[in-house]
Amino acid sequence: MKKLKVSLIISTVFIFISVLICSMYTATRLNYLQANPFGLSDNYREIHVISDAALEGEIREQLLNIVHDQEITIIIDNMDSLGLGVYDSQEFFVPHDTRSGNYISRQEFLSLEPVILVKENSYIHRSSIENDNIYTSGSREYQIAGTYDIQHPLSTHNHEYIYNLFLEEYMSGSLYVDTESEETFASLLALIQENSYQCYLVNSRNNGDILELFRSDRYFLAMVLGVIFSLFSVSVLLFNIFHGMKREIAICVLFGATKFKLYVGLSRKMFGNFAIGALLGACVYYLVLSRFQRLQMPVTSLLAILLFCCIALFVLFTFLFFVSKNRVKDGEWV
């Protein structure tokens, strides 16, 4: 057998590319399924609230009493609101960088300072620059404390700024409460239930695993099937290579080679082909595929995929070699 088999090397390059795209897609989807909304901790709970009761006077006082002195993060996401309401006394989002200025401090949250963070390059950002960093919503004027970009965990497509949720008048939409205190959460839930049309706990926690992906994502299923199809095709190619080597192997057998010795000799050459193919695949990644934002990965991940391809193809070769009907019989390869 010639040392290099071009068809095998090219096939390995394509298998490497398909495994790479499939694994990155799987990682992205699993990450998405397992991540908590806004990157909140595992203590978070989601409440769906439909209410038109104004958040003022006694209700506001009661709510503030519940969260006062508590380490709690509350986010209200209302599709029809321009801003995202946040109350973050545990300074959960402080470690995340803002583009300019500072994140709303614990003190500002507690003292209900009218400060907001605006999304960079948003209409509110542009118009507030012309207005001495002041944004007016209804009768209230907000001071712009800083700006954030789309990388910030609180950045959403629908909202242009982040405000202290106790400063707005209505509490409606999805409410995310992140606190370790069960008691605080229970009191908060009871109070909201009393003052809203509808209020219920939503189980939005995603413990999505690979099985969930199989069930819910047809693209993922198609990709896994695609990888299986490609391995099947390579199996046919390997059978063809074995078939083409029949005479060569028969001569080796005549000179006393056993099936195991043939395997050792062949496997060295095959592994070489797989390794060269995978390395060429890595070159294709660096030259072309690394330009895609979704496919950017550390070198260790790339090496892991490279190794996986070589080992998977080698295991396939071993399996096919031993299950093929050809065998050494009476000193001949039949």
Next chain:
Amino acid sequence: MIQFRFAMNDIKRNVKIVLIVIGFLLITGYFFMLMTTTLLLNLDFVNEVQRIRDENITFFRIYYPSEGSGGITSETQRWLAQALDNNRAYSFVQSPELSRRLGADVIFAFGIFDEVFDIELEGTKTSSSPFKILFGNKVNGLGEGDLIELDSHINTSIKAEVIGRLPRGASYLTPHSSRVNKLNNSIVVLAEYETWSSVYWPDSQILANMCFVNTPTGYITSFVEGIVDSSSLRIIPASFYDYVLEKNIHQIEDTVLFLLFFLSIIFLIGVGIVANLLLLIDRNLREYAIHRLYGATLTDLYLRTVIYVSTLILPPFAIVYSRLNSLFPFMTSHVDIGFVCVVISIIGIVVIIPFKKLRNQNVALCLRRD
């Protein structure tokens, strides 16, 4: 015909492999063609967006109030009319009732809709009527100068004059969708907003589809304030170009990656088919040699190979094509030629190596006894 029978015999002998390959191609081919179609649609959209980039279009994101409804008041109507009828903006609204009656999608277009999307052909009839109709290429039963009766919301009959046909491939864009909306099967009623609003009920779609073209920021700001004060809606201007590009750029990247993936798989399935064909040729060598001795030409053997490969490749792609045709009927004309080219290329590439093997085969050698 005889080669067809021989090819069918080959398939019978290889039925398991043939069925497996057809299954593989069916699934992979479906996703490959789906991704190609999606990519074509996305690129078409981005190209159109690039074309109108210089128009500096501003649209509005609408936030509905928590309390009560933010309906459009007469003051809001006045702001809309001022912007649309003074050629600063365009908007449109679909009319499901008229669409049902006329058997084509009917949209009322206001302001400079016709100018931005270039939908008026040179030499189109001029008319002083406040409602003018342009119809798409696939709309039958309308002719220039016809008067069409439009049902209004206040039981007044309105006559609209047909002023001509829309140009071939006419289309329009909206920030709320990621596709180019083709007007081939549509009727566009160009209307003055003030007249339209006197006979039709106000529709919030008009505000949602409202786009200012090359308008100074100061005017847009006063428009926003006017709408907010008169309707209790909160509207936020956004750049049409930045918004749709941000929304579509990741989608295009994902589609390209999926396409690359399924292309790799189709290539590998092709390699599998070639390997299977080479095994088949090896097995049939003696049979080929006898055929050659009895007068078969090399072309006959090629034909047999092509029929075998076509039986593997054509049925799955035909099924995929009919499925996509039902999913994207408007894409048919774009995809037809491309689809045929892809299938012929696959068959062509797959048969090259087996042809080479057949050509280099020594008939006498195949008939000897080992």
